[in-house]
Structures are given as C-alpha cells and as structure tokens.
C-alpha cells in the first residue's frame with residue numbers, strides 16, 4: 001500500500017474535475033485527480049460529444065432540404081457508417097490517451113482507480129488490480145463524480161436489459177426500432193438522432209416533451225417529430241418484457257414492441273460507493289453546497305458538477321469548477337475570498353442564468369427564468385412572443401421557417417430575466433440572451449444593440465418593439 005499527500009484531491013476526472021484541478025494547479029497547489037474509468041468523463045465519451053455527433057448530420061441534411069436550389073443536390077439519405085465513424089472520432093474511439101497527455105502537461109497528478117473517502121481529508125483508491133493507495137489532502141477534497149441514469153420502477157424493466165444513454169450514444173449497429181422512455185432533453189435528442197439513423201422510434205412521455213422549458217417549445221418539437229413519423233405516447237409504461245420479438249412495452253394505451261428500449265428518465269447522484277458515511281454524509285445523496293461549492297457544514301469538502309445537482313450541464317459544471325479551483329487556492333494561501341454575488345469565487349449564474357440547448361429539430365435554446373416560474377419567484381412579469389418565421393434572416397435560412405421566440409421581462413427592474421428561442425439554427429443566438437441576463441442590461445440600452453440585417457438576431461428588435469420603448 002502506498003501513501004501520498006497532496007494539497008488537493010479531486011475525485012472524478014470528467015470535464016468538471018479536470019477544470020477544478022487545472023485552476024487549483026494554476027493557483028500554485030499540488031493536485032491529484034482520481035479516475036475509475038476514462039479521463040474526460042461522461043461528456044466526452046457517452047454524453048455531449050457523441051450525442052451531438054449523432055444528431056448533427058440529420059440537422060444539416062434537413063436544413064439543405066428546406067433550401068430550394070440546394071435541396072435538388074440531395075440525392076440520398078444519411079450514410080450511417082460514415083456518421084458513426086465521425087461519432088467515433090469525436091470520442092477518440094473511447095481512448096483517453098489524449099486527455100491523459102493534457103493532464104500530465106497541466107502538471108496534475110493522476111491516480112487510476114475507485115476512490116472512497118475514509119474520514120476527513122483521507123481518500124483510499126482501489127486500482128483495477130486490487131492495489132490500494134491512500135491519499136491525504138492538506139487543504140481540500142473535491143467530489144466531481146457526476147451522475148448515473150435513474151431507472152424508473154417499472155415491472156420487468158431491469159430484466160429487459162434496457163439501454164441507458166451510454167448504449168444509445170455508443171451504438172455500433174443501429175436497431176430497426178427504438179422505444180425511448182422519457183421526454184426530456186436526452187429522450188428528445190435521441191429520438192431526433194435515431195429517426196435519422198433509420199430506426200422506427202416510439203417516445204413515451206407521460207407529461208409531454210421538454211417539461212422544464214416553455215410549453216410552446218415541447219409542442220413545436222413534438223409536432224416536428226410526429227411529422228417525421230416518430231410515435232409519441234403520452235402515458236407511462238406499466239410493464240416491460242424482452243421477448244423473442246423484441247422488447248414489449250405495455251401501457252394503458254396498449255402495447256408497443258421495439259428492438260431496444262432506452263431509459264431517459266433523469267439522473268441520480270453518483271455517490272453511493274464513495275465513503276460518504278465516513279464523514280457524516282448519506283451515501284447516494286446529492287451533495288448540497290454553498291456558492292463556492294463547499295459542502296455545507298464542512299471546511300474542506302467541495303462538490304462540483306452534476307453531483308451537487310445545481311445544473312446538470314457540462315458548461316455550468318465547468319463554470320463552477322473555475323470558481324471552486326480558484327477559491328480553494330485562495331483559501332489555501334490565506335488570500336481574500338470574493339464570495340459576494342457575481343464575485344470571482346462563486347457560481348452565481350447557477351441561480352438564474354443557466355443556458356441550455358436541446359439539439360432537436362427545431363432546436364430549443366433557453367436561458368434564465370421560464371414564464372411559468374417567474375410569478376412564483378415574485379417577479380412582476382411581462383411575457384412577449386414573436387414568430388421567428390416573420391424575421392427576414394430566418395426566412396432566408398429556410399423556406400417555411402417555423403420558429404418562436406419569447407422574452408420574460410422583469411417589469412419593475414426593466415431587464416430580461418428569461419429567453420427562449422425555438423427554430424432551426426437558433427443555438428448560436430442564445431449567448432446574446434445570456435449576456436443580457438447576466439449583465440442585467442436595461443431594456444432602454446438594449447434598444448441601442450442593433451442586430452445585423454438580415455440575420456435571425458433581428459428577432460431581438462422585434463421583441464423589444466413588442467415590449468415597447470421604455
């Protein structure tokens with residue numbers, strides 16, 4: 001058994017853990033990353049990157065098909081082997097050698113194996129071959145272990161060997177048909193991708209699609225998926241069974257059969273085998289943190305990324321990671337900590353300015369407060385909508401462009417607190433709204449931010465006109 005001491009131990013080398021480690025090293029601390037699977041984590045190998053690679057070709061093809069002149073050049077459908085090969089290149093064929101090189105170059109130590117806490121500032125790492133290493137932290141242990149898929153309690157489901165997002169994003173042979181349970185972002189994105197890959201898709205979404213978004217977003221995506229012959233069933237499966245004909249899914253609306261079934265019903269904290277009980281915490285729980293990512297009632301344990309349940313998105317986890325890495329270094333060196341709202345050492349944006357894109361067709365891009373939540377938060381709310389199809393830049397992008405935009409306004413403060421864009425190619429529009437919300441740019445000043453003609457961004461002008469000049 002070997003023993004080493006570091007300033008900081010980071011458990012989990014996903015995108016978030018890598019960023020915490022990098023910032024702490026840049027702050028002058030010695031840091032070791034512990035990883036039980038692939039350096040780079042879920043996002044690189046089984047989530048963001050492969051899923052977007054699976055979706056992109058279909059979006060591009062349909063964009064061309066909506067454009068007379070270019071549409072005539074489309075003489076075939078998706079080349080599935082070429083698409084899967086491109087997906088493989090985005091995951092580096094599930095080989096983390098490149099990311100390991102980056103870790104080494106960044107001056108971060110790397111320990112391979114499964115980490116468990118063993119009391120305050122103590123971590124035990126068990127390697128694949130059974131070797132045990134004990135790590136001690138001088139200043140902090142940072143948990144960045146991410147999340148696992150949540151499997152709903154449906155009779156027969158586990159025995160039916162369902163797919164999780166990992167199997168869906170790393171698929172080598174596309175099944176003839178796929179049933180997807182869950183109408184959130186992952187369910188919708190995988191329905192989009194697998195329909196393009198040629199599978200018959202049935203989506204079970206008991207409360208409609210994209211529940212966390214403005215209602216019109218889910219409705220527009222559902223309409224578009226139905227037009228592409230995706231079956232959307234708005235009821236819950238009551239029983240699942242794998243038979244010789246495939247997986248049979250029973251619901252109160254009848255039975256459906258598919259070659260495979262994918263579970264996309266949310267996430268649980270990856271903390272069940274982390275030794276949390278040795279530091280007075282409950283295994284399996286999400287780790288609740290303050291705005292510097294310090295776990296409540298501790299002065300040495302941090303939790304960053306999915307595992308703290310603030311915003312289960314890579315970009316938001318990496319934002320938290322920059323704050324956490326910097327604050328750990330500042331505290332270790334006895335420097336001033338800037339933990340006031342929007343300070344250098346806090347992740348204030350998690351509370352009301354989280355951007356998210358669903359890469360469906362149409363895309364859904366949103367940030368900040370949704371209209372249904374604004375009143376509950378005590379905001380004197382004004383909601384304005386505009387049909388994106390009426391914007392010249394959008395109609396140039398595609399014939400019969402269908403899209404919708406919404407701003408949620410705080411009337412008292414005269415600022416935008418929420419924005420949603422639904423339509424082809426709206427993802428890149430989102431950051432303008434994120435900046436307006438984070439910067440709390442007054443509506444009167446936004447009138448002077450002139451969008452170029454003819455771009456989709458002209459929807460900003462149309463929405464401001466709908467609000468009326470302050």
Ligand SMILES: Cc1cc2nc3c(=O)[nH]c(=O)nc-3n(C[C@H](O)[C@H](O)[C@H](O)COP(=O)(O)OP(=O)(O)OC[C@H]3O[C@@H](n4cnc5c(N)ncnc54)[C@H](O)[C@@H]3O)c2cc1C
Nearest residue numbers: 012014016036041042047048115145146305306312313314
């Ligand atoms: C299908 C899908 C698509 C997604 N698409 C997007 C997207 O487009 N954009 C976006 O922003 N987000 C997306 N997400 C969410 C995103 O993947 C997560 O928010 C992100 O991966 C979280 O990063 P993390 O570093 O917190 O956790 P992870 O990436 O899960 O990394 C945690 C790491 O910790 C390691 N680990 C766990 N326990 C231990 C232990 N005890 N000892 C040692 N190592 C351990 C794991 O092996 C893993 O490598 C998607 C999610 C899914 C499922």
